[in-house]
Amino acid sequence: MPVIVDPESETLARLLEVLPAGGHGVEDPETLQAWLQNRPEEYAVVLGPHVALESALAISDGMRLTRPSTSVILLRDEVDTQVMREAMHAGTRDVVPAADAPAIMSAIDRAYQLYVALRGPGGVIHSGRIVTVFSPKGGVGKTTMAVNLALALTDKGARKVCLVDLDLAFGDVAITLQLFPSHSIEHAIGSEDSIDAPLLESLMTRHPDSLMVLAAPSHPDVRDRVSPTLISRVLRGLRETFDFIVVDTAPAFDEQTLTALDETDECVIVATLDVPTLKNVKVALETLEMLNIARDHRHLLLNRADDAVGLGPEKVEAILGMEVSARVATSMDIAAATNSGKPILSANPAHESSITIRELAETLTGQPEAPVAPAGLSGGSGGMAVDDDDDRSGRRFRMRR
Ligand SMILES: Nc1ncnc2c1ncn2[C@@H]1O[C@H](COP(=O)(O)OP(=O)(O)OP(=O)(O)O)[C@@H](O)[C@H]1O
């Protein structure tokens, strides 16, 4: 799907409406480069009217030989012959007036045709990874961690990330992000057989930090009408356009959660330092094992890990038979950030918990995230070895049901 670059967020939002469903917006050329590295199948780069001509020509010239199957389309408020000549010389495929939506669409179509001609109709099939944040206990911090992890995974717009609220009765992802969704997964009920990118896009709400949110229904009774088939089709559809799909779940092994777990590539299990939670997490881990869900791709996140309750991380590891992957301490800053609608990762990127969550994101992507200023704070997590399994795409674990 095409990526559009423009430093002005209003222009970016307007142009994204013109682009085909699944288009992605970034504000600067550096993020574009990071995006392109993650996306070998990108077929069009649209450079908006506020990208300086010099910078646009440099991008185009750089991509001319390195990415010949990706077309650069330059938008200008006014197109004159001089701009045209320079752009063509730099290898830009099209120069189009920024206000001419049909011309932009037609340039994107041509870019796609060229891509197919050069790469073959299959091209490189995109398959995003599903990260499910789960705990059998309520109130342990699943939503807090899911929201912050999703923000970390975007890497400031370099990756396309969707956050799905599958706590279908009492989901609070939207409110946590101060979003007011007009649509939710509820609006796909009955469309199980026709889930595609435009439909999915119409259900989502855009968060300013390069994150798309598929909100939970606004009424709890809708939950029972969201079938497992709908959930698995939605998640598979999202794989096609997103790099990562982070799923927040209800504290239960209900049908919907099991369906999401069945599609999961990476499972983040949230636990806290209290015996009832640990008992339930142990049972949950045994269930995941029995169902062969995300084996070797389970990550134990200990939240409120500093609570002085006589149980340390070592004891937790002994009880659960699993290494603690990340530890987040209790912090008023986390709760205050959530309450202000700006999660800690955005509100305070240098906070110890933000660093821990970014480290967890790095483990999930296998790539270091861009550093955050001010630098110098040391990490706060237990750390994890990066899994060197390079077959990270596609569904590998199926439940026997
Ligand atoms: N490390 C932390 N330090 C301080 N407060 C925290 C921390 N983690 C979570 N919280 C707070 O705890 C409360 C519950 O967190 P959250 O909603 O993320 O839990 P949950 O597991 O999603 O709950 P539910 O099962 O009800 O969906 C929130 O008010 C959140 O701000």
Ligand SMILES: [Mg+2]
């Ligand atoms: Mg929650």
